[in-house]
Amino acid sequence: MSTPKKVIVIGSGFAGLSAASFMAKEGWDVTVLEKNASPGGRAARFSHEGFTFDMGPSFYWMPDVFDRYFAQFGKKVSDYYQLHRLDPSYRIYWSDSFTDLHADFDALKNEFELIEAGSGEKLERYLHGASYKYRVGIQNLVYKPGLSILEFIDWEAIKGIFKLEVFTSIKKHIEKYFSNTRLRQVMEFPVLFLGALPAETPALYSLMNYADIKGGTWHPQGGMYSVVEAMYQLAVELGVKFVFSEPVQEIKVKNGKATAVASADNLYTADAVISGADYHFTEMSLLGEAHRSYSVEYWNKRVMAPSCLLYYVALDKKLDPLPHHSLFFDVPFDQHGQEIYKTPRWPTSPLFYVSIPSQTDSSVAPVDKDALVFLIPIASGLEGDTEAVREKYFQLIAGRFEKHTGQSLLDSILFKRSYSVSDFVNDYNSFRGNAYGLANTLKQTAIFRPSCRSKKVSNLFYTGQLTVPGPGVPPSLISGEVVAKEVAKRIS
Numbered sequence: 036m037s038t039p040k041k042v043i044v045i046g047s048g049f050a051g052l053s054a055a056s057f058m059a060k061e062g063w064d065v066t067v068l069e070k071n072a073s074p075g076g077r078a079a080r081f082s083h084e085g086f087t088f089d090m091g092p093s094f095y096w097m098p099d100v101f102d103r104y105f106a107q108f109g110k111k112v113s114d115y116y117q118l119h120r121l122d123p124s125y126r127i128y129w130s131d132s133f134t135d136l137h138a139d140f141d142a143l144k145n146e147f148e149l150i151e152a153g154s155g156e157k158l159e160r161y162l163h164g165a166s167y168k169y170r171v172g173i174q175n176l177v178y179k180p181g182l183s184i185l186e187f188i189d190w191e192a193i194k195g196i197f198k199l200e201v202f203t204s205i206k207k208h209i210e211k212y213f214s215n216t217r218l219r220q221v222m223e224f225p226v227l228f229l230g231a232l233p234a235e236t237p238a239l240y241s242l243m244n245y246a247d248i249k250g251g252t253w254h255p256q257g258g259m260y261s262v263v264e265a266m267y268q269l270a271v272e273l274g275v276k277f278v279f280s281e282p283v284q285e286i287k288v289k290n291g292k293a294t295a296v297a298s299a300d301n302l303y304t305a306d307a308v309i310s311g312a313d314y315h316f317t318e319m320s321l322l323g324e325a326h327r328s329y330s331v332e333y334w335n336k337r338v339m340a341p342s343c344l345l346y347y348v349a350l351d352k353k354l355d356p357l358p359h360h361s362l363f364f365d366v367p368f369d370q371h372g373q374e375i376y377k378t379p380r381w382p383t384s385p386l387f388y389v390s391i392p393s394q395t396d397s398s399v400a401p402v403d404k405d406a407l408v409f410l411i412p413i414a415s416g417l418e419g420d421t422e423a424v425r426e427k428y429f430q431l432i433a434g435r436f437e438k439h440t441g442q443s444l445l446d447s448i449l450f451k452r453s454y455s456v457s458d459f460v461n462d463y464n465s466f467r468g469n470a471y472g473l474a475n476t477l478k479q480t481a482i483f484r485p486s487c488r489s490k491k492v493s494n495l496f497y498t499g500q501l502t503v504p505g506p507g508v509p510p511s512l513i514s515g516e517v518v519a520k521e522v523a524k525r526i527s
Contacts, residue, residue, distance in 0.1 A: 038304040039064040039260050042522065043296045044322075045283050046077025049508055050499040051311030052266040053515020054518050058309070059273035060108065066303060067275060068296060070282040070464075075263040076311070077463055077470070078508070081347055083400040083450065088347040088408055089260055090454065093390045094360070095253040096246050097173065100509035101262070104516070108269060115265030117256040121395065124252035125360035126315065127224070128439045129217060135358070136221070153214040158248075161212045161222075165245035167198050172242045173322070177504035180517050182488060186375040187209025188231030199236035201477060208238035209371055213308045219233055220364055228410065229506065232372050237477050237489075250271055254359060254395050257493030262508075283312070286321045286495065293495045306495040307526045309518055314485050314501035315466035328490040338479060339415040340471035340506055346409040350447045353403050354440075359395045363387050363435060365367045379414035381424065387411045387432045404449075409433075416467035425453040471507075487518045488525070496522055 040063050044055045047069040051301070059065045073079070077091040081440040095101075098118065104111055111120065122138035134150070137143040144155030200208060209222045223233045225243035255261040278301075286308055288297040292306040310317040315334050318327045366384040374382045390408040393400035400406040409432055429451070437444050456468030473479050487502045489495035498518040500506040 040526065041066070041304060042307045042309060043068060043273065043303050043305040044309045044311060045296065045317070046076055046311035046499070047074035047267070047277065048071070048311055048499060049078060049263070049266065049311070049511035050514045051076065052263070052270055054309050054311060054498045054513045054519050055515075056108065056266070056270045056273050057516050058522065059270065059521030061276050061519065063276045063307075065270075065273075066276045067270070068281045068283055068298065068303065070280045070312075071278065071462065072280050072506040074267045074277065074279075075260060077459075078259055079462075080258070080260040080262050080263075081452065083452075084349065086173075086258075086349045086406045087258060087399040088405070088406060089258045089392070090345070090347070091261050092100065093392070093408060095255055095259065095262075097250055098253055099250070100173065100512060104512045105265075105269070107516075110269065112265075115268065116261040118253045119256075119395075121252045121254055121359050124247065125362060126358040127217075127221060127362045128365050130365045134217065134221065134441070136252075140248070143248065147218060149374070151213060151218055152216055154213055154215070157212045161241070162245055162248060164198065164524070165241040166249065168200075168242040169245040169416075171199065172239060173246075173509075176481070177510060177513050178517060179503070180487050180521050181484060181503040182486060182521075184482055187481065196339055199495075200234070200241075201480075204239040205236045205238045205240055206233035206236050206386045209233070209270045210355075217364075218366055220368055223368075224362065226354075230338060230376075230471065231476045232376050235376075235476055237475075237480070240475065242449070243333060252360065254392070256396060257398055258396065259393055259508075283321060286310075286317070286326075286492075288322070288326050288492055288495075291491070291493055293492050303493075304483075307522050309496045309498055311515070313464045313466055314497050314499065316464035317497070320464070322492070326489075326491045326495075327465050329485060334466070337466075338474040338476055339467055339469045340474050341412040342417070342456050342459060342465075342468045343470045344411040344413055344414045344425065344456075346407075346425075348407040348409065348444075348450055348451040349400070349449040350405045350444070351449045352409065352447045353407070354391065354394070354405050354442050357394055357440060357442075358393055359391060361389045361391075363389070363432070363439065365435060367438060375412060379417060381417060381419065381428075382413060384412065385413075385428070385432070386409045387435075389436060399426045409436075413456070415469040416457075420456045420468075422453075425455060429453070466501070472505065475505050483508075487514070488521060494522075494526055 044067045079090040081088045123135035147154040287298040296303045388410040393406045459468045460464035498514045504510045
């Protein structure tokens with residue numbers, strides 16, 4: 036019986052966990068090296084004094100992608116964690132009112148009608164087109180490795196190229212259906228973190244509206260880290276070995292092939308290497324210049340998705356009932372959008388997001404107390420990330436939260452922790468301190484993203500949010516599957 040080939044996976048975020056499990060399924064000897072003390076990457080968990088916070092992703096969208104992932108290993112999501120659909124999916128606060136995004140589609144259509152006559156039926160027509168994009172995009176195109184334009188010579192995609200609307204902006208697309216500014220902002224929200232203004236994001240991404248409205252917003256009991264634990268448990272069941280608190284310092288290359296991965300104290304030999312670490316960090320810090328696929332100039336020209344300023348807040352009381360997720364669009368979007376994407380700077384008057392998981396899940400906070408996460412999207416690469424700056428913004432958004440919810444917050448804080456640009460760099464070697472990877476602009480989609488296969492090292496591959504298919508948790512699961520198939524195909 037032949038000895039299994041060895042693959043080293045660097046990083047145990049969603050993409051790294053996915054890649055590791057698919058490689059183990061193919062019969063490889065898999066070792067995952069993780070810089071931090073536990074799996075999950077940016078989807079880390081923070082626990083303190085009986086409170087538990089998801090430090091990273093908090094929206095569970097596209098449940099079909101998770102179902103498909105576990106099914107490929109003969110498992111079901113319910114084997115590992117329990118889900119329930121949130122209703123409302125989220126609330127949007129305006130300057131003088133709020134809009135709930137109801138899980139029930141008829142109720143949502145009625146909500147739209149209250150804002151703009153005729154918009155309920157327009158929403159139905161809009162989502163009919165978005166469903167096609169979702170089917171072709173999420174169930175077909177995103178599973179391609181993006182190594183050649185020939186991958187996209189797909190008869191259904193060719194037949195429907197105009198339906199995909201890759202050369203029309205989502206802003207213009209939405210404007211064809213809705214006149215009311217607030218409804219337009221509701222429809223633009225799902226692309227907010229894709230890394231470009233709606234005017235520069237392809238209308239293809241209306242598939243995100245379909246995912247949001249038809250697929251629904253769900254909550255895994257215990258939080259998003261329950262998904263990390265499930266993927267980690269599955270990987271262990273498949274025989275994957277994990278080494279934590281083991282930051283990689285070098286990928287050793289000989290004759291154009293990666294031969295080993297080195298930490299400060301250990302050397303791990305490999306037949307193939309998959310980096311789920313930050314792509315830029317892998318190239319610029321782990322590889323010698325001769326083995327890099329992309330230059331400094333290339334990276335400097337990349338358009339990044341936002342970073343963010345986060346606060347994890349514990350209260351000594353229970354708030355009156357509020358939705359699990361809320362968006363505060365009570366200030367003009369245009370100015371904040373410009374300050375993220377066009378003239379990067381700390382925002383003047385930011386939009387922000389609040390998650391209160393303890394309103395839904397009693398396991399994440401002590402009885403009669405609440406756990407909240409505040410998030411402000413900001414430009415990647417900002418300097419001046421100081422405690423004073425963080426405190427200034429917290430006071431600003433906490434005051435607006437109190438105003439719109441009619442509930443006190445600042446006088447009930449047991450503790451709070453902030454997290455921003457410098458933390459993303461320190462904890463995850465994040466390029467420019469980004470939180471969401473590369474922007475999903477047309478020029479940075481599919482074959483135009485950094486390749487999942489090294490151009491200089493024949494057995495080095497990449498997975499995660501800086502390569503295909505893009506940012507987000509479901510795309511990360513897909514990214515791991517895509518790269519594992521490439522490794523299995525190319526390394527015999």
